[in-house]
Amino acid sequence: MPERIVLTGAAGSMGRLMRPRLARPGRSLRLVDIAPIPPAEPGEDADAVQASVTDLAAMQKAFEGADAVVHLGGLSTEGPWEQMVRTNIHGSYVVLEAARRSGSPRVILASSSHAVGFHPRDGSEAPDYLFPRPDTFYGVSKAAGEALGSLYHDRYGLDVVCLRIGSCREKPSLPRQLATWLSPDDGARLLEAALTAPSPGFRVVWGVSANTRGWFALDEARKLGYQPQDDAEQFAADVEDGPAAGLDDTYLGGTFCSPELDAEITP
Known part of the structure:
Protein backbone atom coordinates (compact mmCIF):
# COMPACT_ATOMS: atom_id res chain seq x y z
CA MET A 1 0.00 0.00 0.00
CA PRO A 2 1.38 3.45 -0.86
CA GLU A 3 1.89 6.04 1.84
CA ARG A 4 -1.07 8.42 1.93
CA ILE A 5 -0.71 12.04 3.04
CA VAL A 6 -3.64 14.46 3.28
CA LEU A 7 -2.84 18.10 2.54
CA THR A 8 -5.47 20.63 3.61
CA GLY A 9 -5.30 24.11 2.14
CA ALA A 10 -3.90 22.56 -1.02
CA ALA A 11 -5.12 25.46 -3.17
CA GLY A 12 -3.67 28.11 -0.84
CA SER A 13 -0.38 29.93 -1.21
CA MET A 14 1.70 27.56 0.94
CA GLY A 15 -0.26 24.52 -0.19
CA ARG A 16 0.59 25.27 -3.82
CA LEU A 17 4.26 25.55 -2.90
CA MET A 18 4.29 22.32 -0.89
CA ARG A 19 2.19 20.13 -3.17
CA PRO A 20 4.82 19.41 -5.85
CA ARG A 21 7.54 19.15 -3.21
CA LEU A 22 5.64 16.51 -1.24
CA ALA A 23 4.93 14.35 -4.28
CA ARG A 24 7.20 11.32 -4.68
CA PRO A 25 7.08 7.70 -5.83
CA GLY A 26 5.17 5.49 -3.42
CA ARG A 27 3.25 8.39 -1.91
CA SER A 28 -0.39 9.24 -2.57
CA LEU A 29 -1.61 12.76 -1.87
CA ARG A 30 -5.16 13.65 -1.00
CA LEU A 31 -5.64 17.36 -1.65
CA VAL A 32 -8.31 19.16 0.36
CA ASP A 33 -9.54 22.75 0.01
CA ILE A 34 -12.78 24.67 -0.08
CA ALA A 35 -11.49 26.36 -3.26
CA PRO A 36 -11.13 24.54 -6.58
CA ILE A 37 -7.99 22.40 -6.71
CA PRO A 38 -6.00 22.07 -9.95
CA PRO A 39 -6.04 18.52 -11.34
CA ALA A 40 -3.17 16.13 -10.84
CA GLU A 41 -0.07 16.68 -12.91
CA PRO A 42 1.18 13.85 -15.17
CA GLY A 43 2.77 11.23 -12.97
CA GLU A 44 1.37 12.76 -9.76
CA ASP A 45 -0.54 10.32 -7.56
CA ALA A 46 -3.14 12.69 -6.14
CA ASP A 47 -6.88 13.06 -5.76
CA ALA A 48 -8.85 16.11 -4.69
CA VAL A 49 -11.61 16.73 -2.18
CA GLN A 50 -13.35 20.11 -2.35
CA ALA A 51 -14.72 20.72 1.14
CA SER A 52 -14.33 23.02 4.12
CA VAL A 53 -12.07 22.12 7.02
CA THR A 54 -15.03 23.03 9.24
CA ASP A 55 -17.05 20.07 7.88
CA LEU A 56 -16.34 17.18 10.25
CA PHE A 63 -8.75 11.30 6.18
CA GLU A 64 -9.70 7.62 5.94
CA GLY A 65 -6.59 5.54 5.32
CA ALA A 66 -4.24 8.49 5.77
CA ASP A 67 -0.86 7.96 7.38
CA ALA A 68 -0.65 11.66 8.23
CA VAL A 69 -2.48 14.95 7.79
CA VAL A 70 -0.68 18.20 6.94
CA HIS A 71 -3.06 20.98 7.94
CA LEU A 72 -2.30 24.18 6.02
CA GLY A 73 -5.95 25.17 5.55
CA GLY A 74 -7.58 28.25 7.05
CA LEU A 75 -7.25 32.01 7.01
CA SER A 76 -3.65 33.18 6.70
CA THR A 77 -3.89 36.76 7.90
CA GLU A 78 -5.91 38.92 10.31
CA GLY A 79 -9.68 39.04 10.04
CA PRO A 80 -12.85 39.44 12.10
CA TRP A 81 -13.08 37.42 15.30
CA GLU A 82 -16.05 35.36 14.11
CA GLN A 83 -14.14 34.25 11.00
CA MET A 84 -11.07 33.31 13.04
CA VAL A 85 -13.13 31.26 15.46
CA ARG A 86 -15.05 29.45 12.72
CA THR A 87 -12.32 28.79 10.20
CA ASN A 88 -9.08 28.62 12.16
CA ILE A 89 -10.00 27.54 15.69
CA HIS A 90 -13.00 25.35 14.92
CA GLY A 91 -11.29 24.17 11.72
CA SER A 92 -8.25 23.00 13.71
CA TYR A 93 -10.54 21.14 16.11
CA VAL A 94 -12.31 19.49 13.18
CA VAL A 95 -9.02 18.38 11.60
CA LEU A 96 -7.75 16.86 14.85
CA GLU A 97 -11.08 15.23 15.67
CA ALA A 98 -11.41 13.85 12.14
CA ALA A 99 -7.89 12.44 12.39
CA ARG A 100 -8.77 10.78 15.69
CA ARG A 101 -11.99 9.29 14.34
CA SER A 102 -10.43 8.10 11.09
CA GLY A 103 -7.40 6.57 12.77
CA SER A 104 -4.86 8.91 11.16
CA PRO A 105 -1.99 8.80 13.66
CA ARG A 106 -0.14 12.05 12.91
CA VAL A 107 -1.15 15.67 12.28
CA ILE A 108 1.18 18.48 11.24
CA LEU A 109 -0.39 21.83 12.14
CA PRO A 127 13.58 29.82 22.10
CA ASP A 128 11.59 26.75 21.20
CA TYR A 129 8.22 26.54 23.01
CA LEU A 130 8.14 30.29 23.58
CA PHE A 131 5.00 30.97 25.61
CA PRO A 132 2.07 32.26 23.51
CA ARG A 133 1.76 36.02 23.29
CA PRO A 134 -0.36 36.53 20.16
CA ASP A 135 -0.40 39.78 18.24
CA THR A 136 -3.81 39.49 16.54
CA PHE A 137 -6.97 37.41 16.46
CA TYR A 138 -5.08 35.42 13.81
CA GLY A 139 -2.28 34.85 16.31
CA VAL A 140 -4.81 33.79 18.94
CA SER A 141 -6.23 31.24 16.50
CA LYS A 142 -2.78 29.75 15.99
CA ALA A 143 -2.10 29.59 19.73
CA ALA A 144 -5.47 27.86 20.14
CA GLY A 145 -4.50 25.36 17.45
CA GLU A 146 -1.33 24.53 19.37
CA ALA A 147 -3.36 24.04 22.56
CA LEU A 148 -5.77 21.73 20.74
CA GLY A 149 -2.82 19.78 19.36
CA SER A 150 -1.44 19.34 22.87
CA LEU A 151 -4.82 18.09 24.09
CA TYR A 152 -5.22 15.62 21.26
CA HIS A 153 -1.77 14.22 21.91
CA ASP A 154 -2.18 13.90 25.67
CA ARG A 155 -5.76 12.63 25.66
CA TYR A 156 -5.84 10.55 22.47
CA GLY A 157 -2.19 9.76 21.67
CA LEU A 158 -1.99 11.53 18.30
CA ASP A 159 1.44 12.63 17.19
CA VAL A 160 1.05 16.39 16.65
CA VAL A 161 3.79 18.69 15.37
CA CYS A 162 3.04 22.42 15.32
CA LEU A 163 5.16 24.49 12.93
CA ARG A 164 5.47 28.15 13.89
CA ILE A 165 5.99 29.33 10.34
CA GLY A 166 7.66 32.65 9.66
CA SER A 167 7.33 33.82 6.03
CA CYS A 168 7.06 30.97 3.52
CA ARG A 169 7.40 32.37 0.01
CA GLU A 170 9.65 32.10 -3.01
CA LYS A 171 11.87 34.91 -1.70
CA PRO A 172 11.71 37.60 0.99
CA SER A 173 10.20 40.93 0.03
CA LEU A 174 10.55 42.90 3.29
CA PRO A 175 13.55 43.54 5.56
CA ARG A 176 11.90 41.62 8.42
CA GLN A 177 11.70 38.55 6.22
CA LEU A 178 15.49 38.36 6.11
CA ALA A 179 15.02 36.93 9.61
CA THR A 180 11.68 35.10 9.24
CA TRP A 181 11.95 33.57 5.74
CA LEU A 182 11.17 29.92 5.18
CA SER A 183 12.13 28.93 1.65
CA PRO A 184 9.70 26.58 -0.11
CA ASP A 185 12.39 23.91 -0.32
CA ASP A 186 13.16 24.22 3.38
CA GLY A 187 9.42 24.20 4.06
CA ALA A 188 9.23 20.82 2.34
CA ARG A 189 12.28 19.62 4.28
CA LEU A 190 10.62 20.62 7.53
CA LEU A 191 7.41 18.86 6.58
CA GLU A 192 9.31 15.71 5.67
CA ALA A 193 11.09 15.79 9.03
CA ALA A 194 7.77 16.21 10.84
CA LEU A 195 6.21 13.41 8.80
CA THR A 196 9.02 10.90 9.23
CA ALA A 197 10.41 11.50 12.75
CA PRO A 198 9.77 8.38 14.85
CA SER A 199 7.03 8.96 17.44
CA PRO A 200 7.48 12.74 17.79
CA GLY A 201 4.70 13.11 20.36
CA PHE A 202 3.72 16.75 20.73
CA ARG A 203 6.21 19.32 19.42
CA VAL A 204 6.24 23.05 18.70
CA VAL A 205 9.04 24.05 16.33
CA TRP A 206 10.00 27.15 14.40
CA GLY A 207 9.42 27.07 10.66
CA VAL A 208 12.26 29.18 9.26
CA SER A 209 15.31 28.69 7.07
CA ALA A 210 18.91 28.92 8.28
CA ASN A 211 18.92 32.69 7.95
CA THR A 212 22.06 34.64 8.82
CA GLN A 227 18.30 20.22 7.90
CA PRO A 228 17.67 23.70 6.45
CA GLN A 229 19.80 24.59 3.47
CA ASP A 230 18.66 28.08 2.46
CA ASP A 231 19.46 31.56 3.76
CA ALA A 232 17.55 34.78 3.08
CA GLU A 233 20.83 36.69 3.04
CA GLN A 234 21.20 36.04 -0.68
CA PHE A 235 18.29 38.47 -1.19
CA ALA A 236 19.47 41.15 1.22
CA ALA A 237 20.60 43.62 -1.42
CA ASP A 238 17.15 43.49 -3.03
CA VAL A 239 15.10 44.20 0.10
CA GLU A 240 17.25 46.27 2.47
CA ASP A 241 16.53 49.49 0.60
CA GLY A 242 12.96 48.64 -0.37
CA PRO A 243 9.75 50.47 0.57
CA ALA A 244 9.63 48.87 4.05
CA ALA A 245 13.26 49.54 4.95
CA GLY A 246 12.17 51.46 8.04
CA LEU A 247 9.99 48.62 9.37
CA ASP A 248 9.80 48.56 13.18
CA ASP A 249 10.90 45.18 14.53
CA THR A 250 10.33 45.99 18.18
CA TYR A 251 8.22 42.82 18.42
CA LEU A 252 8.50 39.38 16.84
CA GLY A 253 5.21 40.01 15.06
CA GLY A 254 6.41 43.11 13.20
CA THR A 255 3.57 45.11 11.67
CA PHE A 256 0.99 42.66 13.05
CA CYS A 257 1.58 44.51 16.35
CA SER A 258 0.65 47.83 14.74
CA PRO A 259 -2.43 49.74 15.99
CA GLU A 260 -3.67 49.52 12.39
CA LEU A 261 -4.76 45.95 13.20
CA ASP A 262 -6.65 46.84 16.38
CA ALA A 263 -10.16 45.42 16.44
CA GLU A 264 -12.82 47.91 15.45
CA ILE A 265 -14.60 49.42 18.45
CA THR A 266 -18.35 49.79 18.02
CA PRO A 267 -20.47 51.96 20.32
Whole structure:
Protein backbone atom coordinates (compact mmCIF):
# COMPACT_ATOMS: atom_id res chain seq x y z
CA MET A 1 0.00 0.00 0.00
CA PRO A 2 1.38 3.45 -0.86
CA GLU A 3 1.89 6.04 1.84
CA ARG A 4 -1.07 8.42 1.93
CA ILE A 5 -0.71 12.04 3.04
CA VAL A 6 -3.64 14.46 3.28
CA LEU A 7 -2.84 18.10 2.54
CA THR A 8 -5.47 20.63 3.61
CA GLY A 9 -5.30 24.11 2.14
CA ALA A 10 -3.90 22.56 -1.02
CA ALA A 11 -5.12 25.46 -3.17
CA GLY A 12 -3.67 28.11 -0.84
CA SER A 13 -0.38 29.93 -1.21
CA MET A 14 1.70 27.56 0.94
CA GLY A 15 -0.26 24.52 -0.19
CA ARG A 16 0.59 25.27 -3.82
CA LEU A 17 4.26 25.55 -2.90
CA MET A 18 4.29 22.32 -0.89
CA ARG A 19 2.19 20.13 -3.17
CA PRO A 20 4.82 19.41 -5.85
CA ARG A 21 7.54 19.15 -3.21
CA LEU A 22 5.64 16.51 -1.24
CA ALA A 23 4.93 14.35 -4.28
CA ARG A 24 7.20 11.32 -4.68
CA PRO A 25 7.08 7.70 -5.83
CA GLY A 26 5.17 5.49 -3.42
CA ARG A 27 3.25 8.39 -1.91
CA SER A 28 -0.39 9.24 -2.57
CA LEU A 29 -1.61 12.76 -1.87
CA ARG A 30 -5.16 13.65 -1.00
CA LEU A 31 -5.64 17.36 -1.65
CA VAL A 32 -8.31 19.16 0.36
CA ASP A 33 -9.54 22.75 0.01
CA ILE A 34 -12.78 24.67 -0.08
CA ALA A 35 -11.49 26.36 -3.26
CA PRO A 36 -11.13 24.54 -6.58
CA ILE A 37 -7.99 22.40 -6.71
CA PRO A 38 -6.00 22.07 -9.95
CA PRO A 39 -6.04 18.52 -11.34
CA ALA A 40 -3.17 16.13 -10.84
CA GLU A 41 -0.07 16.68 -12.91
CA PRO A 42 1.18 13.85 -15.17
CA GLY A 43 2.77 11.23 -12.97
CA GLU A 44 1.37 12.76 -9.76
CA ASP A 45 -0.54 10.32 -7.56
CA ALA A 46 -3.14 12.69 -6.14
CA ASP A 47 -6.88 13.06 -5.76
CA ALA A 48 -8.85 16.11 -4.69
CA VAL A 49 -11.61 16.73 -2.18
CA GLN A 50 -13.35 20.11 -2.35
CA ALA A 51 -14.72 20.72 1.14
CA SER A 52 -14.33 23.02 4.12
CA VAL A 53 -12.07 22.12 7.02
CA THR A 54 -15.03 23.03 9.24
CA ASP A 55 -17.05 20.07 7.88
CA LEU A 56 -16.34 17.18 10.25
CA ALA A 57 -18.07 14.49 8.18
CA ALA A 58 -16.22 15.53 5.02
CA MET A 59 -12.86 15.67 6.79
CA GLN A 60 -13.35 12.30 8.45
CA LYS A 61 -14.09 10.75 5.08
CA ALA A 62 -11.13 12.51 3.46
CA PHE A 63 -8.75 11.30 6.18
CA GLU A 64 -9.70 7.62 5.94
CA GLY A 65 -6.59 5.54 5.32
CA ALA A 66 -4.24 8.49 5.77
CA ASP A 67 -0.86 7.96 7.38
CA ALA A 68 -0.65 11.66 8.23
CA VAL A 69 -2.48 14.95 7.79
CA VAL A 70 -0.68 18.20 6.94
CA HIS A 71 -3.06 20.98 7.94
CA LEU A 72 -2.30 24.18 6.02
CA GLY A 73 -5.95 25.17 5.55
CA GLY A 74 -7.58 28.25 7.05
CA LEU A 75 -7.25 32.01 7.01
CA SER A 76 -3.65 33.18 6.70
CA THR A 77 -3.89 36.76 7.90
CA GLU A 78 -5.91 38.92 10.31
CA GLY A 79 -9.68 39.04 10.04
CA PRO A 80 -12.85 39.44 12.10
CA TRP A 81 -13.08 37.42 15.30
CA GLU A 82 -16.05 35.36 14.11
CA GLN A 83 -14.14 34.25 11.00
CA MET A 84 -11.07 33.31 13.04
CA VAL A 85 -13.13 31.26 15.46
CA ARG A 86 -15.05 29.45 12.72
CA THR A 87 -12.32 28.79 10.20
CA ASN A 88 -9.08 28.62 12.16
CA ILE A 89 -10.00 27.54 15.69
CA HIS A 90 -13.00 25.35 14.92
CA GLY A 91 -11.29 24.17 11.72
CA SER A 92 -8.25 23.00 13.71
CA TYR A 93 -10.54 21.14 16.11
CA VAL A 94 -12.31 19.49 13.18
CA VAL A 95 -9.02 18.38 11.60
CA LEU A 96 -7.75 16.86 14.85
CA GLU A 97 -11.08 15.23 15.67
CA ALA A 98 -11.41 13.85 12.14
CA ALA A 99 -7.89 12.44 12.39
CA ARG A 100 -8.77 10.78 15.69
CA ARG A 101 -11.99 9.29 14.34
CA SER A 102 -10.43 8.10 11.09
CA GLY A 103 -7.40 6.57 12.77
CA SER A 104 -4.86 8.91 11.16
CA PRO A 105 -1.99 8.80 13.66
CA ARG A 106 -0.14 12.05 12.91
CA VAL A 107 -1.15 15.67 12.28
CA ILE A 108 1.18 18.48 11.24
CA LEU A 109 -0.39 21.83 12.14
CA ALA A 110 0.64 25.09 10.49
CA SER A 111 1.00 27.47 13.40
CA SER A 112 2.65 30.88 13.06
CA SER A 113 5.19 33.22 14.57
CA HIS A 114 2.18 35.47 15.21
CA ALA A 115 1.16 33.13 18.04
CA VAL A 116 4.01 34.81 19.93
CA GLY A 117 4.10 38.10 18.03
CA PHE A 118 3.94 40.46 21.03
CA HIS A 119 7.15 39.10 22.54
CA PRO A 120 9.67 41.96 22.33
CA ARG A 121 12.75 41.59 20.15
CA ASP A 122 15.61 41.76 22.63
CA GLY A 123 18.44 40.66 20.36
CA SER A 124 18.50 37.09 21.65
CA GLU A 125 17.25 34.00 19.87
CA ALA A 126 13.57 33.25 20.44
CA PRO A 127 13.58 29.82 22.10
CA ASP A 128 11.59 26.75 21.20
CA TYR A 129 8.22 26.54 23.01
CA LEU A 130 8.14 30.29 23.58
CA PHE A 131 5.00 30.97 25.61
CA PRO A 132 2.07 32.26 23.51
CA ARG A 133 1.76 36.02 23.29
CA PRO A 134 -0.36 36.53 20.16
CA ASP A 135 -0.40 39.78 18.24
CA THR A 136 -3.81 39.49 16.54
CA PHE A 137 -6.97 37.41 16.46
CA TYR A 138 -5.08 35.42 13.81
CA GLY A 139 -2.28 34.85 16.31
CA VAL A 140 -4.81 33.79 18.94
CA SER A 141 -6.23 31.24 16.50
CA LYS A 142 -2.78 29.75 15.99
CA ALA A 143 -2.10 29.59 19.73
CA ALA A 144 -5.47 27.86 20.14
CA GLY A 145 -4.50 25.36 17.45
CA GLU A 146 -1.33 24.53 19.37
CA ALA A 147 -3.36 24.04 22.56
CA LEU A 148 -5.77 21.73 20.74
CA GLY A 149 -2.82 19.78 19.36
CA SER A 150 -1.44 19.34 22.87
CA LEU A 151 -4.82 18.09 24.09
CA TYR A 152 -5.22 15.62 21.26
CA HIS A 153 -1.77 14.22 21.91
CA ASP A 154 -2.18 13.90 25.67
CA ARG A 155 -5.76 12.63 25.66
CA TYR A 156 -5.84 10.55 22.47
CA GLY A 157 -2.19 9.76 21.67
CA LEU A 158 -1.99 11.53 18.30
CA ASP A 159 1.44 12.63 17.19
CA VAL A 160 1.05 16.39 16.65
CA VAL A 161 3.79 18.69 15.37
CA CYS A 162 3.04 22.42 15.32
CA LEU A 163 5.16 24.49 12.93
CA ARG A 164 5.47 28.15 13.89
CA ILE A 165 5.99 29.33 10.34
CA GLY A 166 7.66 32.65 9.66
CA SER A 167 7.33 33.82 6.03
CA CYS A 168 7.06 30.97 3.52
CA ARG A 169 7.40 32.37 0.01
CA GLU A 170 9.65 32.10 -3.01
CA LYS A 171 11.87 34.91 -1.70
CA PRO A 172 11.71 37.60 0.99
CA SER A 173 10.20 40.93 0.03
CA LEU A 174 10.55 42.90 3.29
CA PRO A 175 13.55 43.54 5.56
CA ARG A 176 11.90 41.62 8.42
CA GLN A 177 11.70 38.55 6.22
CA LEU A 178 15.49 38.36 6.11
CA ALA A 179 15.02 36.93 9.61
CA THR A 180 11.68 35.10 9.24
CA TRP A 181 11.95 33.57 5.74
CA LEU A 182 11.17 29.92 5.18
CA SER A 183 12.13 28.93 1.65
CA PRO A 184 9.70 26.58 -0.11
CA ASP A 185 12.39 23.91 -0.32
CA ASP A 186 13.16 24.22 3.38
CA GLY A 187 9.42 24.20 4.06
CA ALA A 188 9.23 20.82 2.34
CA ARG A 189 12.28 19.62 4.28
CA LEU A 190 10.62 20.62 7.53
CA LEU A 191 7.41 18.86 6.58
CA GLU A 192 9.31 15.71 5.67
CA ALA A 193 11.09 15.79 9.03
CA ALA A 194 7.77 16.21 10.84
CA LEU A 195 6.21 13.41 8.80
CA THR A 196 9.02 10.90 9.23
CA ALA A 197 10.41 11.50 12.75
CA PRO A 198 9.77 8.38 14.85
CA SER A 199 7.03 8.96 17.44
CA PRO A 200 7.48 12.74 17.79
CA GLY A 201 4.70 13.11 20.36
CA PHE A 202 3.72 16.75 20.73
CA ARG A 203 6.21 19.32 19.42
CA VAL A 204 6.24 23.05 18.70
CA VAL A 205 9.04 24.05 16.33
CA TRP A 206 10.00 27.15 14.40
CA GLY A 207 9.42 27.07 10.66
CA VAL A 208 12.26 29.18 9.26
CA SER A 209 15.31 28.69 7.07
CA ALA A 210 18.91 28.92 8.28
CA ASN A 211 18.92 32.69 7.95
CA THR A 212 22.06 34.64 8.82
CA ARG A 213 19.84 37.25 10.51
CA GLY A 214 17.48 34.66 12.00
CA TRP A 215 15.69 35.34 15.27
CA PHE A 216 14.55 31.83 16.08
CA ALA A 217 16.03 28.70 17.63
CA LEU A 218 16.09 25.65 15.38
CA ASP A 219 17.19 23.11 17.99
CA GLU A 220 13.83 21.36 18.29
CA ALA A 221 13.32 21.33 14.51
CA ARG A 222 16.77 19.81 14.04
CA LYS A 223 15.90 17.11 16.61
CA LEU A 224 13.09 16.08 14.26
CA GLY A 225 15.66 15.71 11.48
CA TYR A 226 15.20 19.10 9.79
CA GLN A 227 18.30 20.22 7.90
CA PRO A 228 17.67 23.70 6.45
CA GLN A 229 19.80 24.59 3.47
CA ASP A 230 18.66 28.08 2.46
CA ASP A 231 19.46 31.56 3.76
CA ALA A 232 17.55 34.78 3.08
CA GLU A 233 20.83 36.69 3.04
CA GLN A 234 21.20 36.04 -0.68
CA PHE A 235 18.29 38.47 -1.19
CA ALA A 236 19.47 41.15 1.22
CA ALA A 237 20.60 43.62 -1.42
CA ASP A 238 17.15 43.49 -3.03
CA VAL A 239 15.10 44.20 0.10
CA GLU A 240 17.25 46.27 2.47
CA ASP A 241 16.53 49.49 0.60
CA GLY A 242 12.96 48.64 -0.37
CA PRO A 243 9.75 50.47 0.57
CA ALA A 244 9.63 48.87 4.05
CA ALA A 245 13.26 49.54 4.95
CA GLY A 246 12.17 51.46 8.04
CA LEU A 247 9.99 48.62 9.37
CA ASP A 248 9.80 48.56 13.18
CA ASP A 249 10.90 45.18 14.53
CA THR A 250 10.33 45.99 18.18
CA TYR A 251 8.22 42.82 18.42
CA LEU A 252 8.50 39.38 16.84
CA GLY A 253 5.21 40.01 15.06
CA GLY A 254 6.41 43.11 13.20
CA THR A 255 3.57 45.11 11.67
CA PHE A 256 0.99 42.66 13.05
CA CYS A 257 1.58 44.51 16.35
CA SER A 258 0.65 47.83 14.74
CA PRO A 259 -2.43 49.74 15.99
CA GLU A 260 -3.67 49.52 12.39
CA LEU A 261 -4.76 45.95 13.20
CA ASP A 262 -6.65 46.84 16.38
CA ALA A 263 -10.16 45.42 16.44
CA GLU A 264 -12.82 47.91 15.45
CA ILE A 265 -14.60 49.42 18.45
CA THR A 266 -18.35 49.79 18.02
CA PRO A 267 -20.47 51.96 20.32
